[in-house]
Amino acid sequence: MILTVASGKGGTGKTTVTVNLAAIAADKGIQVFDCDVEEPNSHIFLKPENITSREIGTMVPVVDKDRCSLCGECEKICQFSAIALIAGRIMTFPDMCHSCQGCVMVCPEDAIISGSRVLGTLKTGTTPGGVDLTWGELRIGEAMSPPLIKQVKKRIDPLKLSIVDAPPGTSCPAIETLRDSDLALLVSEPTPFGLNDLALTVEVLKKLNVPMGIVINRADTEDTQTGLLDEYAHREGIDIMQRFPFSREAAMICSRGEMLVDKMPEMKALFQELYGKIALKLDTIKNREDRP
Numbered sequence: 001m002i003l004t005v006a007s008g009k010g011g012t013g014k015t016t017v018t019v020n021l022a023a024i025a026a027d028k029g030i031q032v033f034d035c036d037v038e039e040p041n042s043h044i045f046l047k048p049e050n051i052t053s054r055e056i057g058t059m060v061p062v063v064d065k066d067r068c069s070l071c072g073e074c075e076k077i078c079q080f081s082a083i084a085l086i087a088g089r090i091m092t093f094p095d096m097c098h099s100c101q102g103c104v105m106v107c108p109e110d111a112i113i114s115g116s117r118v119l120g121t122l123k124t125g126t127t128p129g130g131v132d133l134t135w136g137e138l139r140i141g142e143a144m145s146p147p148l149i150k151q152v153k154k155r156i157d158p159l160k161l162s163i164v165d166a167p168p169g170t171s172c173p174a175i176e177t178l179r180d181s182d183l184a185l186l187v188s189e190p191t192p193f194g195l196n197d198l199a200l201t202v203e204v205l206k207k208l209n210v211p212m213g214i215v216i217n218r219a220d221t222e223d224t225q226t227g228l229l230d231e232y233a234h235r236e237g238i239d240i241m242q243r244f245p246f247s248r249e250a251a252m253i254c255s256r257g258e259m260l261v262d263k264m265p266e267m268k269a270l271f272q273e274l275y276g277k278i279a280l281k282l283d284t285i286k287n288r289e290d291r292p
């Protein structure tokens with residue numbers, strides 16, 4: 001089963017929820033996947049050991065100028081302006097290429113071969129508590145994160161419980177991460193921005209047919225609008241699965257890269273309760289006949 005922890009906006013506490021849930025479920029043989037490849041930070045908290053690392057690349061076209069007849073077919077098919085006939089020569093723009101191989105297929109002279117550009121790095125390690133962690137680190141300056149996210153997700157073992165830390169937002173990287181999830185846990189905060197971005201993510205999940213639950217973080221701050229979130233969740237028929245209070249101590253612990261479940265017994269109890277609810281929900285989903 002795949003549990004994906006997501007949020008409409010950054011800074012809601014998504015990674016904090018991911019890593020502390022992982023610590024609670026460590027004895028269940030779980031795996032954690034950090035798909036927030038532009039800014040992965042689960043490893044800072046989980047502190048994996050025996051780290052392996054390998055470069056991940058993607059296909060880009062390389063043109064053999066001696067064979068090219070300058071017919072322009074490759075430029076015509078490319079939807080991303082990544083190959084173009086300019087001033088009598090074919091030029092490629094690897095950073096804009098989406099690796100669809102269209103240009104390779106249409107070239108009548110077989111003048112285009114597949115080269116490679118580095119997208120980033122795939123890393124794995126195991127925490128002292130026995131949690132397998134996989135994360136991606138996108139190369140600085142690289143814009144295309146979905147292929148790297150796919151590589152991170154390729155390591156999901158369907159026989160284990162996987163907890164996936166999604167990138168924030170509702171654009172391609174978040175959708176690539178959320179698809180195929182059995183349950184999405186949406187971490188939100190009780191502010192108008194929080195509600196707005198939560199609603200956007202809920203609409204995406206409805207389209208992807210992924211069941212969901214909500215976690216409210218900093219649920220009792222002074223400018224709290226928890227009522228608005230409650231009202232919204234009730235209207236949409238989505239469970240509010242846990243509420244974490246605002247805590248300066250918790251913020252300090254997280255800023256030091258430490259785990260709340262190790263330092264604050266009251267937080268550990270809330271995470272244990274949340275994990276119990278998630279396990280029940282996943283069981284129900286697993287036994288559903290119409291499971292996608």
Ligand code: SF4
Pocket residue numbers: 060061077078079080081082083096097098099100101102103104
């Ligand atoms: S592989 Fe696809 S995206 Fe890349 S240059 Fe060729 S046609 Fe364009």
Ligand code: SF4
Pocket residue numbers: 063067068069070071072073074075090106107108109110111112
């Ligand atoms: S399709 Fe092939 S032959 Fe035609 S311009 Fe592109 S590289 Fe050259």
